[in-house]
Amino acid sequence: MAENEEKTVVADIDRSMYDxxxxxxxxDIFKVDEGLTPEIxxxxxxxxxxxxxxxxxxxxxxxxxxxxxxxxxxxxISGLNMDNIVTYIRPKKxxxxxxxxxxxxxxxxxxxxxxxxxxxRESLAGVGAQYDSELVYHNVKDxxxxxxxxxxxxxxxLHGPYADMIRDHFMHLVPPTDHKFAALHGAVWxxxxxxxxxxxxxxxxxxxxxxxxxxxxxxxxxxTLIIVDEGAYCHFIEGCxxxxxxxxxxxxxxxxxxxxxxxxxxxxxxxxxxxxxxxLNTKRAIVEEGGKIEWVSGxxxxxxxxLYPMSILNGEGAKxxxxxxxxxxxxxxxxxxxxxxxxAPNTSSYINTRSISKSGGISTYRSAVTVxxxxxxxxxxxxxxxxxxxxxxxxxxxxAMDIRTADCDIGHEARIGRINxxxxxxxxxxxxxxxxxxxxxxxxxxxxxxxELPLEYAVEMNNLIRLEMxxxxx
Amino acid sequence: xxxxxxEGFTTINRVPALTWNRLHLNExxxxxxxxxxxxxxxxxxxxxxxxxxxxEGSYTEQKTGIGPEFAAAVxxxxxxxxxxxxxxxxxxxxxxxxxxxxxxxxxxxVEVDVAEGVSATLIMFYTGEKAAGQAAVQVVYHLASGAxxxxxxxxxxxxxxxxxxxxxxxxxxGASFTQTQLVLSxxxxxxxxxxxxxxxxxxxxxxxxxxxxxDESLDxxxxxxxxxxxxxxxxxxxxxxxxxxxxxxxxxxxxxxGAKGAVGNENEDVLLLDEGVVNKTLxxxxxxxxxxxxxxxxxxxxxxxxLMFYLESRGISEEAVYRMMARARVDAVxxxxxxEETRKRIDALLxx
Numbered sequence: 001m002a003e004n005e006e007k008t009v010v011a012d013i014d015r016s017m018y019d020x021x022x023x024x025x026x027x028d029i030f031k032v033d034e035g036l037t038p039e040i041x042x043x044x045x046x047x048x049x050x051x052x053x054x055x056x057x058x059x060x061x062x063x064x065x066x067x068x069x070x071x072x073x074x075x076x077i078s079g080l081n082m083d084n085i086v087t088y089i090r091p092k093k094x095x096x097x098x099x100x101x102x103x104x105x106x107x108x109x110x111x112x113x114x115x116x117x118x119x120x121r122e123s124l125a126g127v128g129a130q131y132d133s134e135l136v137y138h139n140v141k142d143x144x145x146x147x148x149x150x151x152x153x154x155x156x157x158l159h160g161p162y163a164d165m166i167r168d169h170f171m172h173l174v175p176p177t178d179h180k181f182a183a184l185h186g187a188v189w190x191x192x193x194x195x196x197x198x199x200x201x202x203x204x205x206x207x208x209x210x211x212x213x214x215x216x217x218x219x220x221x222x223x224t225l226i227i228v229d230e231g232a233y234c235h236f237i238e239g240c241x242x243x244x245x246x247x248x249x250x251x252x253x254x255x256x257x258x259x260x261x262x263x264x265x266x267x268x269x270x271x272x273x274x275x276x277x278x279x280l281n282t283k284r285a286i287v288e289e290g291g292k293i294e295w296v297s298g299x300x301x302x303x304x305x306x307l308y309p310m311s312i313l314n315g316e317g318a319k320x321x322x323x324x325x326x327x328x329x330x331x332x333x334x335x336x337x338x339x340x341x342x343x344a345p346n347t348s349s350y351i352n353t354r355s356i357s358k359s360g361g362i363s364t365y366r367s368a369v370t371v372x373x374x375x376x377x378x379x380x381x382x383x384x385x386x387x388x389x390x391x392x393x394x395x396x397x398x399x400a401m402d403i404r405t406a407d408c409d410i411g412h413e414a415r416i417g418r419i420n421x422x423x424x425x426x427x428x429x430x431x432x433x434x435x436x437x438x439x440x441x442x443x444x445x446x447x448x449x450x451x452e453l454p455l456e457y458a459v460e461m462n463n464l465i466r467l468e469m470x471x472x473x474x
Numbered sequence: 475x476x477x478x479x480x481e482g483f484t485t486i487n488r489v490p491a492l493t494w495n496r497l498h499l500n501e502x503x504x505x506x507x508x509x510x511x512x513x514x515x516x517x518x519x520x521x522x523x524x525x526x527x528x529x530e531g532s533y534t535e536q537k538t539g540i541g542p543e544f545a546a547a548v549x550x551x552x553x554x555x556x557x558x559x560x561x562x563x564x565x566x567x568x569x570x571x572x573x574x575x576x577x578x579x580x581x582x583x584v585e586v587d588v589a590e591g592v593s594a595t596l597i598m599f600y601t602g603e604k605a606a607g608q609a610a611v612q613v614v615y616h617l618a619s620g621a622x623x624x625x626x627x628x629x630x631x632x633x634x635x636x637x638x639x640x641x642x643x644x645x646x647x648g649a650s651f652t653q654t655q656l657v658l659s660x661x662x663x664x665x666x667x668x669x670x671x672x673x674x675x676x677x678x679x680x681x682x683x684x685x686x687x688x689d690e691s692l693d694x695x696x697x698x699x700x701x702x703x704x705x706x707x708x709x710x711x712x713x714x715x716x717x718x719x720x721x722x723x724x725x726x727x728x729x730x731x732g733a734k735g736a737v738g739n740e741n742e743d744v745l746l747l748d749e750g751v752v753n754k755t756l757x758x759x760x761x762x763x764x765x766x767x768x769x770x771x772x773x774x775x776x777x778x779x780x781l782m783f784y785l786e787s788r789g790i791s792e793e794a795v796y797r798m799m800a801r802a803r804v805d806a807v808x809x810x811x812x813x814e815e816t817r818k819r820i821d822a823l824l825x826x
Contacts, residue, residue: 073492406746
């Protein structure tokens with residue numbers, strides 16, 4: 001019966017796992033006024049106890065923000081009015097805890113529902129949990145700490161023994177001048193994590209940060225800074241979700257990754273923001289000699305996304321692998337892809353993406369592969385595939401290549417199409433319903449990402465696909 | 475690249491879907507141009523074809539590859555339009571020779587109208603040994619049901635010239651437009667082409683080869699709009715860049731809602747010979763229809779090392795191998811041209 005119901009209900013997705021929220025009383029929260037002014041930026045800076053250089057940095061970023069234009073090439077973001085966005089909000093009783101029991105009850109329940117503490121117990125070396133603008137929990141297991149691994153909130157790092165390291169790296173890879181929302185981030189950033197993996201340390205278990213934006217009409221601007229030193233290995237996982245509101249929410253985070261000589265960093269993301277979210281996130285990695293960055297990215301949520309993790313292959317033999325899946329459903333315009341700059345000899349990049357559009361959703365794959373004159377002997381292979389599940393959706397691919405040396409080998413292939421009826425027929429002849437057959441094909445289509453994720457996250461991703469596919473057959 | 479008009483400077487070869495501005499690929503960039511005088515080509519008409527000079531164009535609403543602002547500037551220049559009507563099956567190709575000499579600032583608008591069920595071939599040569607300045611040719615066509623137009627364009631111009639080649643047209647049901655283009659030399663060359671596959675089963679085929687060398691640049695914007703059901707297109711572009719050559723290629727397949735059963739393919743193969751070259755490629759697929767298929771591919775780089783090793787082991791020098799490979803790309807496109815006279819003339823231009 002339930003199965004039949006799913007087939008007749010058009011794309012009414014059960015998001016209860018993510019959409020629950022606890023009503024907070026106004027007296028329990030601290031927040032700045034809506035909008036963006038020098039006074040608000042100063043208030044955030046004061047609230048966070050910034051060092052003077054950071055306060056100046058924020059004000060300079062605000063000036064840059066006011067000078068830069070909204071991009072004219074991507075999805076429409078006219079529904080986002082910064083005058084209505086609260087850029088800093090936190091529970092009054094907040095104090096970042098390193099013991100789960102110290103986390104306030106309602107927040108704890110939120111993360112319990114999302115399965116974060118369970119994941120920490122079972123499969124993670126460390127966890128950070130951010131609730132609105134601030135981290136509420138941060139812990140790194142003793143095994144990792146004993147190896148010298150630092151995993152802490154970035155505000156603590158700003159005042160502790162790593163203060164100089166933060167100052168030397170903070171928004172150096174993504175300067176506020178990069179684009180309007182990088183400047184916005186520089187002005188109002190709050191929360192996020194700092195990770196340092198020392199030379200030669202191989203972290204067997206992943207670290208995870210989970211970002212939860214609970215308040216309506218709010219923005220989340222966390223900053224993630226990861227330094228993986230020479231020869232080290234780290235897998236970092238981030239997850240994001242928010243309950244759905246009728247007003248626009250904004251996520252303009254910034255991720256800066258520094259991968260030293262011979263080091264490897266795998267950065268995995270399962271993004272499932274609610275469908276009123278403007279996700280204008282910036283992620284960038286710089287990879288030195290023989291190092292490797294591996295991006296694994298699943299984009300399922302948000303109303304509008306601009307998301308293009310960028311890899312700068314800066315040392316000889318540096319490598320990049322980018323694997324992603326984007327699923328755009330009703331009311332979503334997800335503009336995702338990647339940028340790679342080959343800036344040293346014998347560098348290589350491999351990009352493998354899948355996009356799915358359904359129920360009027362728009363997915364755009366956008367990329368840029370740049371090979372600089374000094375990147376002799378470099379190789380790049382790009383494969384992007386898009387699947388259209390109906391004729392009211394849209395799928396575009398806009399891949400650019402800028403090649404400035406003859407001594408390179410660049411290949412690109414892309415394909416847009418639909419599910420092959422013969423394959424559906426075959427699966428149905430083996431006893432599957434049409435909906436199950438299509439869901440199976442779509443899951444297989446997205447398997448490029450699923451097989452790169454730890455099992456629990458692959459299961460979550462497949463659940464998300466299954467949820468999105470419910471009601472796909474009218 | 476900018477085109478001067480009374481309203482100021484306007485952009486050309488703009489891609490239908492924009493991307494990051496800092497890639498400098500959304501439109502052509504480069505020298506400014508002002509074309510003022512009309513130029514008539516040496517025209518050779520077979521039977522079944524008539525040509526008239528007109529002050530007003532018949533297809534002013536038709537979009538072209540270089541763009542609407544360029545088209546407006548062409549109209550503003552006030553040059554007479556050579557309107558070619560193909561009403562019955564011609565007994566040979568239409569030939570237009572544009573031979574440039576001295577200082578030029580010329581614009582040549584051409585319209586081609588092919589009647590239902592008729593097949594026509596238009597062969598255009600752009601040559602000039604001691605010419606300098608700027609020249610533009612615009613071809614706007616309309617193909618009725620079942621009509622076929624094969625457009626062959628061959629360019630061999632001096633480095634001192636900037637040249638603009640603009641094409642735009644519509645294909646009704648079952649009509650087919652084939653463009654075969656060879657760019658052998660030129661200073662700053664700008665090629666735009668836009669095809670509306672409006673009718674059911676309309677088809678567009680592009681075969682283009684280019685050789686871009688020292689102090690030369692080539693900017694290409696190809697757009698195919700799949701509007702009718704079961705429309706097809708195949709864009710194949712290949713070329714060789716040497717010395718400090720610069721080349722941009724934008725190819726857009728737009729699979730629009732309602733174009734059920736449409737299939738669009740595009741491919742670019744670029745051989746890079748020297749360290750100073752700059753190659754930019756932007757192959758785009760836009761899709762608002764489920765029951766379609768769009769594919770694109772690009773291959774950019776030097777010659778395969780195993781192939782190079784094999785050929786060198788047969789006693790062929792590296793320089794000869796590259797010459798051979800460059801020639802092979804041109805020949806592959808040249809050999810699609812059915813007219814023997816044209817093929818011989820291309821061979822002669824290559825030997826010069």
